[in-house]
Amino acid sequence: MALVTTTEMFKKAYDGGYAIGAFNVNNMEIVQGITEAAGELNSPLILQVSAGARKYANHTYLVKLVEAALIENDIPIALHLDHGADFDICKSCIDGGFTSVMIDGSHHPFEENIEVTKRVVEYAHSKGVVVEGELGQLAGVEDDVNVSAEDAKYTHPDEVEEFVDRTGVDSLAIAIGTSHGAFKFKPGQKPMLRFDILEEITKRLPNFPIVLHGASSVSQEYVKIIQENGGNLADAIGIPEDMLRQAARSAVCKINIDSDLRLAMTAGVREVLWNNPAAFDPREYLKVGRANVKAVVAHKIKEVLGSDGKA
Ligand code: G3H
Ligand code: 13P
Ligand code: ZN
Secondary structure (H helix, E strand, C coil), X not given: CCCCCCHHHHHHHHHHCCCEEEEECCCHXXXXXXXXXXXXXXXXXXXXXXXXXXXXXXXXXXXXXXXXXXXXXXXXXXXXXXXXXXXXXXXXXXXXXXXXXXXXXXXXXXXXXHHHHHHHHHHHHHCCCEEEEEXXXXXXXXXXXXXXXCCCECCCHHHHHHHHHHHCCCEEEECCCCECCCECCCCCCCCCCCHHHHHHHXXXXXXXCEEECCCCCCCHHHXXXXXXXXXXXXXXXXXXXXXXXXXXXXXXXXXXXXXXXXXXXXXXXXXXXXXXXXXXXXXXXXXXXXXXXXXXXHHHHHHHHCCCCCC
C-alpha cells in the first residue's frame, strides 16, 4: 500500500467516534514496533517526524523506513511532519514525500499565524498534501522551544472559525490542558482537561477534525522499571487514559504520542543493560525496547484510540 493523506482516515474516525494514533518515529526499531502493532490490529496509522528526528536520523532514512513498513504491513499510513516551524521545513517535507505537514504558528500572533499557515496550505494543497495548523499554546518542550505551564494558553473558541476559514487547514491542533513531555502535572495536582473548550470549538467547527498534542499517559509501570534500573524520572505524570478515551470519541481525530514510546524504549534498554553489565550487542537491548514500543502501541490502539479493525 502507498502512503495516504489523513483525509479519509479523519472522516472515518470522526464518524466512527475513534481517533488515529500519531506516533513519533526516530529510528528503525521505533518504526517497526509501531507498525507491527498497527499491522496486527489492522489499524490506520500516522507516523510523524519532528525537526529533531530529521536532524537525528536524516529525512531520507526516515522516509525509506516508513516505505519499508508499508511493504511489511498492509495498513494505511500517513507520513506527517510534526511541529513544522516555518514554510521552508514544510516545503522540504512536502517535496520529500510526506503526505501531511503541521505548520506550528501557535507561537506567533494570530495574524502572523494565519499568514504562515495559509502559505503552507496553498503550497501543500497544490501537491496533494494536507495541513494541520495550531491555535493556542501547550506547555512543555518541543525541540528548542520550552513553554512553561504559566505561559501555556488554551485555544480561544472565538478564533477557530476565522482561522480555519482564512487558512484552509485540514485539521486543527488545540490547547485544552495537555502538554508535551513526561511531566505534565505536578504530584498531588488533579489532571484536568478543558473538555468545555473542546465542546465550544466543535460547535463552531462542525465535522472538523481536531488534534490533541501532548497526549502521552506516562505509564507508571515503565517509570518504575526505569527508576529500578538506574534511571531518575521521579514524578513523571501523564494524561489519564479515560480522558483520552473521552477525547477519541469526540471531534478529536488525531492523538499525538511520543513520550510514552520514549519511556517504553528506555525501560527496555535500561532493564537489559542494568541487569547485564557485560551486554554489548545493541540488538540485545534494542529488541526489548522495540517489543515494549509494540506493546504500548497495541494497548493504545485497542484500549484508548479504538482504531483497531478500522484500516
Ligand atoms: O512535540 C514534540 C515531540 O515529542 C517531538 O519531540 O522535537 O524532541 O523530536 P522532538
Ligand atoms: P507527548 O510528549 O505527550 O508524547 O506528546 C507528543 C506530541 O504532541 C508530539 O507532537
Ligand atoms: Zn506536539
